[in-house]
Amino acid sequence: MLKVRKVQEKRGWAWATVVAIIKPLLITTTKHEWIDGEKIPASGGCVVAMNHISHIDPLTLGWLLYEHGRLVRYLAKDALFETPVVKHIVRDAKQIPVSRLTSDAAKAFDAACQAVRDGECVGVYPEGTITKDPTGWPMRGKTGAARIALETGCPVIPIGQWGAQDILPAYSLRFHAFPRRTAHYKVGDPVDLSDLVGRPITNDLLQEATERIMAAITDLVADLRGEPAPAVRFDPRAAGVRQIGNPRKDKKRRRA
Incomplete structure (x- = not known):
């Protein structure tokens, strides 16, 4: 049985509005399974670090955390901060804009580290985007979560999810x-990075920490x-697949 915890943090109008609208919508249109919350x-x-399989999973995961x-x-991708209505929310x-594949991504890192130091959940x-693995498995990870953890010493809580792609396909x-589909979530123990914290942050160190996070x-x-993962995680760059955006568009262009 779920033991609901009351949010102790101060909620602004955006959180109050989203909870009032989105939570009832999710309750009526989806089912969920939360394990080890x-x-x-x-x-x-x-x-909190998790795999990405659908555009709806930030909402279903946000519900779990709430x-x-x-x-x-x-x-979040910076385009959301320029979208009418959404940008105000x-x-x-207090979402953090990320300019993906640009040098401005460092600004997001600084903001995320400060949020963690302020006691917040980031x-x-x-993966940086919805997985490009053809069968939906987590693909090769980027180093952002590891960098924040090594810089601040905060815990990294891994979360695995499956089923949101049945509610809203990528x-x-x-x-x-209807019928309602189920989004399954399982929360893991903190990823053990204790032997890496406090060491000079090099690319090799970041890759090691990232591999541990993605493995978890x-x-x-x-x-x-209920099945074993592939022995090697999918790497979109090695596979010649665009790193962000809809990979199916590339197939359509090749056919044309």
Whole structure:
């Protein structure tokens, strides 16, 4: 039985509005399974790191965290901060803009570190985008979550998810509300980075920490899927797949 924790942080109008609108919508159109949610820290700065399979999973994951007492600050693509209406919500909700594949991404890192030091919960998708793995497994991760953790010494809480792609398939507008599909989430123990914290932050160190984070997430996804993960994580660059955006567009161009 879920033991709901009351959010202790101050909520602005954006959070109050989103909870009032989105939570009832999710309750009526989706089902959920939350496993080991008590492993989410009740307070204090932390990073939650998870796989990305659908445009709806920031909402379903945000619901999980909210019901366990945390307001999540996502590292979100900067386009949202220029979108009418949405821009006002993400700004008031203190989400962190990321200019992906640009040098400005460092600004997001600084903001995320400060948020963690201020005791907040920062949500990071280490893959940087919805997975490009053809079968939906977590793909090769980027170093953002690891960098924040090594810089601040905060815990990294891995979360595996599966099922949100059945509610809203990746890069699709077809929301499957009925019959209701289930989004499954499993929270893991903090990733052990204790031997890496305090050392000079080099690329090799970041890659080692990132591999541990992605391994923890992948193990959780494997538990939810009930099958073993691929021996090697999908690398979009090596596969010649665009790193961000809809990979199906590339296939259409090649056919044309």
